[in-house]
Amino acid sequence: MTEHTIPDPDTESGKQLLECEKKLQDNFHFETTILRFGGLICEDRNPIHFLAGRTNIENPNAPINLIHQEDCIGIILKIIESNCWGETFNAVAPFHPNREDYYTEKAIEYKLELPIFDHSKPSVGKTILSDKLENVLKYQFIKGSL
Numbered sequence: 001m002t003e004h005t006i007p008d009p010d011t012e013s014g015k016q017l018l019e020c021e022k023k024l025q026d027n028f029h030f031e032t033t034i035l036r037f038g039g040l041i042c043e044d045r046n047p048i049h050f051l052a053g054r055t056n057i058e059n060p061n062a063p064i065n066l067i068h069q070e071d072c073i074g075i076i077l078k079i080i081e082s083n084c085w086g087e088t089f090n091a092v093a094p095f096h097p098n099r100e101d102y103y104t105e106k107a108i109e110y111k112l113e114l115p116i117f118d119h120s121k122p123s124v125g126k127t128i129l130s131d132k133l134e135n136v137l138k139y140q141f142i143k144g145s146l
Contacts, residue, residue, distance in 0.1 A: 001090070001126050001127065001128050001129065002090065002129050002131065002132065003036075003088045003089065003090055003132050021034050021088070025086075031085035031086065032085060032086075033079050033084060033085050033086065033087045033088070033089065034087070034088040034089070035075065035076070035079075035089055035091050036088070036089065036090045036091060036128075037067055037072060037091045037092070038065040038066050038067045038090075038091065038092030038093070038128060039064075039065065039066045039067070040066075040067060040068075040069060040072065041066050041067070041068055041069070041146060042068060042069035042070070045069075046106055046110070047066075047103070048103050048106035048107050048110060048112060048115070049110075049112070051103050051107075051115040052107050052110075052112035052113050052114075052115060053112070053113035053114075053115065054115050054116070055115075055116040055118075056116065056117075056118045057099075057103075057115050057116065057117045057118060058117075058118055058121065058123075059099055059117075059123040059124055059125055060098060060099055060100035060117035060118070060119055060123055061098045061099070061100065061123035061125075062098060062099050062123045062124060062125025062126075063096035063097070063098060063099075063125055063126070063127045064095075064096060064097060064098070064099055064102050064146075065092040065096065065126075065127065065128040066092060066093055066095075066146055067091055067092050067093050068093065068142065068143035068146060070142045070143055071091070071093065071141050071142050071143055071144075072091065074139065074142055075089070075091050075133060075137070075139055078137045078138075078139050079137065082137060084136065084137060087132075087136065089130070089132055089133050089136075089137075090128050090129060090130050090132065090133070091130055091133060092128045092129075092130050093130075093141055093143060093144050093145070093146050094129075094130060094134075094141060094144050095144055095145050095146050096127045098123075099117070099123075099125075100115075100117045102146075103115050
């Protein structure tokens with residue numbers, strides 16, 4: 001999915017976020033750029049802490065779409081420094097292994113109980129691309145491999 005993909009949120013929170021984006025973009029009293037961040041991680045925050053030891057976790061083959069806190073800050077600074085307003089950017093690391101591989105690796109790294117994934121149903125998920133960040137802002141990810 002890119003910034004050109006027409007958003008079609010299926011959750012209430014997703015619908016509210018899209019409405020907020022529109023309100024910000026339609027307000028001519030200030031300049032804005034929309035940032036669509038993926039799941040936030042940093043040294044002391046990783047979703048594996050919520051998944052460790054759990055069973056029947058859905059979508060084992062879905063790609064991850066995460067971003068490190070350092071990159072969030074770096075992207076915001078780059079937008080301000082470049083005076084890049086009126087844009088919409090996806091902001092996720094260019095690293096999309098499937099959920100099972102990534103979280104299993106992280107459980108081992110953090111010495112946590114392995115999560116157990118449910119393979120009984122097809123995985124559902126999408127890969128979010130941040131190519132526009134790299135092309136328009138010339139942003140290079142600090143933590144691209146998470």
